[in-house]
Amino acid sequence: METLNNGSAGMADIDALKSKPWQSMELPADAAILEPKGMVGPKERACYYWLGRNWLTDRGHIVDAGCFVGASTHCFAAGAADGGRRDLNGERLVHAFDYFKVVDKYVGEAITRDFRPIGEGESYLDVFETQTKPYADMIKTYSGDFLAHRWHGAPIEILFIDIAKTAALNAHACCEFLPHLIPGHSVIIQQDYYHCWHPYIHISMEFLDDELELVDDHVPHQSAVWRLTKPIPQEKIDRLAAYDLTKEERLSLLDRIIAKASPTIKPMIEVVKAWQLCLDGDWEEAEQAHRKLRHARDVEMMQALWAKQALEVAAHIKRQKSRLNDIT
Ligand SMILES: C[S@@+](CC[C@H](N)C(=O)[O-])C[C@H]1O[C@@H](n2cnc3c(N)ncnc32)[C@H](O)[C@@H]1O
Structure with a gap:
């Protein structure tokens, strides 16, 4: 020490x-x-x-x-x-x-x-x-x-x-x-x-x-x-x-981090990607990214900050999708 x-x-x-x-x-x-x-x-x-x-x-x-x-x-x-x-x-x-x-x-x-x-x-x-x-x-x-x-x-x-x-x-x-x-x-x-x-x-x-x-x-x-x-x-x-990176560049940079990230930060970077998809208005992809995260780990049970934020992102996706459904 x-x-x-x-x-x-x-x-x-x-x-x-x-x-x-x-x-x-x-x-x-x-x-x-x-x-x-x-x-x-x-x-x-x-x-x-x-x-x-x-x-x-x-x-x-x-x-x-x-x-x-x-x-x-x-x-x-x-x-x-x-x-x-x-x-x-x-x-x-x-x-x-x-x-x-x-x-x-x-x-x-x-x-x-x-x-x-x-x-x-x-x-x-x-x-x-x-x-x-x-x-x-x-x-x-x-x-x-x-x-x-x-x-x-x-x-x-x-x-x-x-x-x-x-x-x-x-x-x-x-x-x-x-x-x-x-x-x-x-x-x-x-x-x-x-x-x-x-x-x-x-x-x-x-x-x-x-x-x-x-x-x-x-x-x-x-x-x-x-x-x-x-x-x-x-x-x-x-x-x-x-900050003129294209959407493709942004997502591929996030994927690159996910591919090499340590187990400590990997789930958080996956949540970052789900949130980026939300910011881009890609609700289906955002939901998919979130679902993948959920499959791999029990989000509800985890105490970590990434799990808490993942649930907040999921709630946001749900709200946006239901708003979009109401409009159409
Ligand atoms: C999370 S706090 C910083 C915490 C701090 N490093 C510590 O050790 O406790 C972020 C700070 O950024 C400041 N901030 C946010 N946007 C700003 C801006 N546009 N110009 C100047 N300060 C800003 C906020 O007022 C806030 O004090």
Whole structure:
């Protein structure tokens, strides 16, 4: 079992990264990275901390796109600080993007539950600042709609994406950040990977399969981690920025992931495909995909997130089909 501060900071090699040390890390119950409230789990926190402490060198920044009240930001910054890095050539090291005001309902509900009553449109930047206070000197915040922000172009070593809640947000993240990753070194964390509602994330990551190496396909709750092995051709970034992949391309990329996925994530990717078919309005195919999943496993009995989401997708298909029947 690893503990938080095993090993030399910033010295991890690729084998150490690929051994996914965060999966076996023992976090003391009073570990500071468990303190901030937020939407990421203990293993994710250990992973983000490990990357900040052991993977970060002095070649680039950390981007936390979708930081909410700062749990992920705190973990990256704590790791970097414990690794002896608080800035990059005098510039702030950690770049945190968020509305920092309540736009999405679940955000308002979480803040009201965990901190204080907050209404639509109200700011929670103060909560973020309180939760990340020990690292205030390291963090630059970017408030407001992410779609309006541009990246200034400095290299990025750690790219964390928890803001790709729409295809447009995913496309913007690809367009702004991917050109600035360091081939052979930078890591990308997609926090919504073990989740079915954002298929464009899976499709985009598989589209970059030639340039990426999968490091960890499931860091509970929902993260996956890749390392960039080669430069990404600009044409590929342009296609992701435009998100103009055809329906056939999208489905074949999802099928490709399913064919090689580990048993841990395979059922979730099958649900992702069923949801993509729903988004495309292919109700018969969606139902078929869902039926196949059901045959292979007892969806009702499974407690896993994929099974819960599979049932939600099935209910959606049923509703849509009955609506269509009423019309015809
Ligand atoms: C799931 S939360 C992030 C959780 C966070 N990483 C943590 O550690 O707890 C996603 C965040 O994305 C933000 N968000 C969603 N769409 C956005 C947009 N268009 N511009 C800026 N922030 C956005 C939400 O306000 C929310 O705080």
